Amino acid sequence: MRIRPTASQPDSGVAGTPAAPARLARAALPIVAILVLGVVLGGSLWAASGAGTLGFDFLAYHQAANRVLAGQPLYDPSVQQTGGFGLFYYPPPFVLAILPLAPLDPTIATWTWVGLSLAAFLGGVALMPVAPTVRWLTILLAGLSWPFAYAFKLGQVGPLLFLLFAVGWRWLDRPLALGGSAAAGAIVKIQPGLVLAWALITRRWGAVAIGAVILGVAAAVATIVTGGLTVWSDYVAVLRNVSDPISTPHNFTPGAVAYQLGLPTGPAATIQLLSSIVAVGLLVLTAVRGSSAASYLVAVTASQLLSPVLWDHYAMLLLLPVAYLLDRRQWWAVLVPLATAVFLIGVTPAPAYPIAFWVTLVALVVVGLRDGPPAPAPEPSAAPA
Numbered sequence: 001m002r003i004r005p006t007a008s009q010p011d012s013g014v015a016g017t018p019a020a021p022a023r024l025a026r027a028a029l030p031i032v033a034i035l036v037l038g039v040v041l042g043g044s045l046w047a048a049s050g051a052g053t054l055g056f057d058f059l060a061y062h063q064a065a066n067r068v069l070a071g072q073p074l075y076d077p078s079v080q081q082t083g084g085f086g087l088f089y090y091p092p093p094f095v096l097a098i099l100p101l102a103p104l105d106p107t108i109a110t111w112t113w114v115g116l117s118l119a120a121f122l123g124g125v126a127l128m129p130v131a132p133t134v135r136w137l138t139i140l141l142a143g144l145s146w147p148f149a150y151a152f153k154l155g156q157v158g159p160l161l162f163l164l165f166a167v168g169w170r171w172l173d174r175p176l177a178l179g180g181s182a183a184a185g186a187i188v189k190i191q192p193g194l195v196l197a198w199a200l201i202t203r204r205w206g207a208v209a210i211g212a213v214i215l216g217v218a219a220a221v222a223t224i225v226t227g228g229l230t231v232w233s234d235y236v237a238v239l240r241n242v243s244d245p246i247s248t249p250h251n252f253t254p255g256a257v258a259y260q261l262g263l264p265t266g267p268a269a270t271i272q273l274l275s276s277i278v279a280v281g282l283l284v285l286t287a288v289r290g291s292s293a294a295s296y297l298v299a300v301t302a303s304q305l306l307s308p309v310l311w312d313h314y315a316m317l318l319l320l321p322v323a324y325l326l327d328r329r330q331w332w333a334v335l336v337p338l339a340t341a342v343f344l345i346g347v348t349p350a351p352a353y354p355i356a357f358w359v360t361l362v363a364l365v366v367v368g369l370r371d372g373p374p375a376p377a378p379e380p381s382a383a384p385a
Contacts, residue, residue: 026133029133029136029137029140030136032140033136033137033139033140033143034139036140036143036144037139037140037142037143038143039143040143040144040149040342041118041143041148041149041152044149044150044152044153044342045114045152045153048153053153054110054114054153054155055106055110055113055114055154055155056153056154056155057154057155057156057157058109058110058113058154058155058156059106059110059155060087060088061088061090061094061095061098061155062098062101062102062106062109062110063088064088064090064095064098065095065098065099065101065102066102068095068099068102068225068226068227069099069102069103071227073227073230073231073234074088074092074095074226074227074231074234074235075088075089075231075234075235075237075238076238077234077237077238077241087242089238089239089242090157090188090189091186091187091188091189091190091222091235092219092222092223092226092231092232092235093187093215093218093219093221093222094187094188094189095222095225095226096218096221096222096225097187097188099225101113110155113155114152114155117151117152117155117159117160118152118159120159120160120162120163121142121159121162121163122139123163123166124159124162124163124164124165124166124167124320125138125139125166127163127166127167127169127170128166128169128170128320128323128324129169129170129293130323130324130326130327131327134323134326134327135323137323137326137334138319138322138323138326141319141322141334141337141338142316142319142337144337144338144341144342144343145315145316145319145337145340145341145342146312146340146341146342146344146345146348147312147313147314147315147316147318147337147340148313148316148319148337149342150312150313151313151316154313156313157188157189158313158314158316158317159316160188161185161188161189161192161317162316162317162319162320164181164182164184164185164188164192165181165185165192165195165300165317165320166320167180167181168181168182168195168296168300169293169296169297169300169320169324172292172293172296173204173292175204175206175207175209175210176206176207176210178195178199178204178207178211179196179199179204179206179207179208179209179210179211179214180210180211180214181195182195182196182199182207182211183196183210183211183212183214183215183218184214185303186211186215187214187215187218191303191304191306191307192300192303193215193303194283194299194302194303194306195296195299195300195303196208196211196212197283197299198283198287198295198296198298198299199211201283201284201287201288202287202292202295242309243308243309244308244309245269245272245308245309246259246265246268246269246272247259247265248308248309250311250312251309251310251311252310252311252312252314252350252353252354253272253275253305253307253308253309253310253354254271254272254275254354254358255268255269255270255271255272255273255275256268256272256310257350257351257353257354258271258272260350261350261351275305275354275358276305276306279302279305279306279361280302280306282298282302282361282362282365283295283298283299283302285365285369286298286364286365286368286369287299288373289368289369289372289373290365290368290369290371290372290373291367291368291371291372291373292373293324293368294324294364294365294367294368294371295368297320297321297324297364298361298364298365298368300317300320300321301317301318301321301357301360301361301364302361304317304357305354305357305358305361310353310354310357312340312353315337315340315353315356315357318336318337318356318357318360319337321360321361321363321364322334322336322337322360324364324367325360325363325364325367328367330363330367333360333363336356336359336360339352339355339356340352340353340356
């Protein structure tokens, strides 16, 4: 794939040489980014470890993997609400990725997962097809982001999804990379499978076929390893019980936030439905009329916005579209992660989260439609007679 040049250009003075303040800022940015990420993330992990809350979600994955090794059921179909400790609601194939960590002591396994997650995030940043300055700025914004720190504190899958989405973005026209990363995302959680729907709309048939094959093989292996087809009926039962987009506590979907602000269940559900319909409509519009990169990132953003449960740490994935917008000189986009920064904990209102997703989604649509779809390849000239 030939990656188009980014919008970012070196800052320069009248004479064409970089201005001194710009040179100083670019030189200092990597140092500041690493320091902020290390201090904030390290402090968050240290505090969580001391309080005994580190890896709250990862330990659920770890326990699920150990249940599989012990021949026990993967799911508890009697679960009625998401958010409790030790509950596993991920697709059955995802547990295959956790099995190598299952024999480890829970504390060692948790810290191993944290290290792998950090490597996944940094790998994703390195793969983003943006200017180097934007990559360092993304690391700085991650260090300031509460959703980012919270995802690591919980041991969540956000950093892994960040890497997979970055792989798809980097190699949009390579079927194996796009289809494989989209399928892997759907294995981790269902929602990233929306990228395969985007690939279908944009006629990336090879990516769709590869993704379908990977999903089929993963489902077959997971069925065998977890003890049979009942794992899927248990999974469906769990999803049915924990997927209330309105009344789930600490949920940040548009409908849930409206409900928390005092709107009755019916109107709140209508808001949620309208949000989902419009998000799908914008996805289709940009897939047909917008640039490839922007429409792909619309699918990435919509995959989270369409989730019936939108936890606050999901907002760490907004760093991907924010990086794209910054690379397109949309500098205001830094306000998206800063609106949920660590220094605003306890101040940021609940509506900030769905608003952040929607502002990002609309900005991607506007930029994508402005850039337009990629020009078709020129027809080969006729051979001379």
